Amino acid sequence: MIELQRIVLREIRLPLKEPFRISSGVVKERRICLLELFDADGTVAWSECVAGENPNYSAETIDTAWLAITEWLAPRLLAKPVAHPADLAALFDKGICGHNMAKAAVEMGCWDLAARQQGVSLSQMLGGTRDRVATGISIGIQANPAALAQRARAAFDQGYRKIKVKIEPGADVEYVRAVRQELGPPVHMMADANSAYTLADAAHLVQLDAFNLIMIEQPLSRDDLLRHAELQKRLATPICLDESITSVDRAEDMITLGSGRIINIKPGRVGGFTVSKAIHDLCQRSGIPVWCGGMLESGVGRAHNVALASLPNFSLPGDLSPSARYWERDVVTPEWTMDDEGMVRVPREEPGIGVTVDMGFVDSITVRRKELTR
Ligand code: OSB
Numbered sequence: 001m002i003e004l005q006r007i008v009l010r011e012i013r014l015p016l017k018e019p020f021r022i023s024s025g026v027v028k029e030r031r032i033c034l035l036e037l038f039d040a041d042g043t044v045a046w047s048e049c050v051a052g053e054n055p056n057y058s059a060e061t062i063d064t065a066w067l068a069i070t071e072w073l074a075p076r077l078l079a080k081p082v083a084h085p086a087d088l089a090a091l092f093d094k095g096i097c098g099h100n101m102a103k104a105a106v107e108m109g110c111w112d113l114a115a116r117q118q119g120v121s122l123s124q125m126l127g128g129t130r131d132r133v134a135t136g137i138s139i140g141i142q143a144n145p146a147a148l149a150q151r152a153r154a155a156f157d158q159g160y161r162k163i164k165v166k167i168e169p170g171a172d173v174e175y176v177r178a179v180r181q182e183l184g185p186p187v188h189m190m191a192d193a194n195s196a197y198t199l200a201d202a203a204h205l206v207q208l209d210a211f212n213l214i215m216i217e218q219p220l221s222r223d224d225l226l227r228h229a230e231l232q233k234r235l236a237t238p239i240c241l242d243e244s245i246t247s248v249d250r251a252e253d254m255i256t257l258g259s260g261r262i263i264n265i266k267p268g269r270v271g272g273f274t275v276s277k278a279i280h281d282l283c284q285r286s287g288i289p290v291w292c293g294g295m296l297e298s299g300v301g302r303a304h305n306v307a308l309a310s311l312p313n314f315s316l317p318g319d320l321s322p323s324a325r326y327w328e329r330d331v332v333t334p335e336w337t338m339d340d341e342g343m344v345r346v347p348r349e350e351p352g353i354g355v356t357v358d359m360g361f362v363d364s365i366t367v368r369r370k371e372l373t374r
């Protein structure tokens, strides 16, 4: 039984070690909303809202999520007890359109809470089966192909099992060619366009077939399921959808229409773990591989992603880099690390997310705080 008494929202500022540039925008310093949830039985849980600083990846931002959580979502949850975190998606969707990242932040915090109440790890609570998950890196757009190839080489040598490079018009074919030449044929490589192209670019994108990519992520706009299907007919490389998949129905549409052959599941984008699990299960039944995407999360959001990625159909390496790839100092102990085989350990002995929030550090980087009570 989840009977929340209080939710504390904090906005922290966490500078990235280096700016992260994708086709739709650049981020130098993350503004991250953390949630601390207090149950009537004394259990305390944590989650992170993955909404960005600007509405470039999705319509949501940290500021819209802050509003949605404080005005609509938290009051609904604080008003009455909930039997199971799987009940929250329906509770939040009734009469509240969109705001998936805000909904997910609260919902995922309740999954951590329920896991702690039952004394099991979040991975176990979600049905995870692995004790290590394979890790890939997502490399932002660089100044030139040689700089990108050098970054890719360094990442591969560190152990990353999948090298994803961000592309956009003017920084695509030659960039991918340089990376493939540097790494050689067997390395798992992919490109992510973050919706930078249109169907008119199909002939141009077909050139990427030459580089044996395991997938091309989100070449077209989020709403372009039909056009993605058209593009997939012309591309040998599998399309993976990210921004487009915001619900189980969208995943089903992708499969029916042939808009893609792989899904990047980000629990924030789809409204939380219940929908993530449903998409995972649908894809498993349909022979569609999934992997866990990232949103430059702090160690709190990373814990939630790692737990999700331990489910059986997460068969491709996730965007789950260790703390040190993003931050000088992470907000959790222990920080997230990757071994030299490119694997991250799933905490399965500790209850809940399995890492401890460094309160002193969090306090020192908190720029706004709000307490919501019954
Ligand atoms: O498209 O997957 C994306 C980061 C911010 C917004 C969108 C994306 C990304 C990443 C980062 O690729 C992956 C990571 O967290 O390492």
Ligand code: MG
Binding pocket: 192, 194, 217, 218, 242, 243, 264, 293
């Ligand atoms: Mg993406």
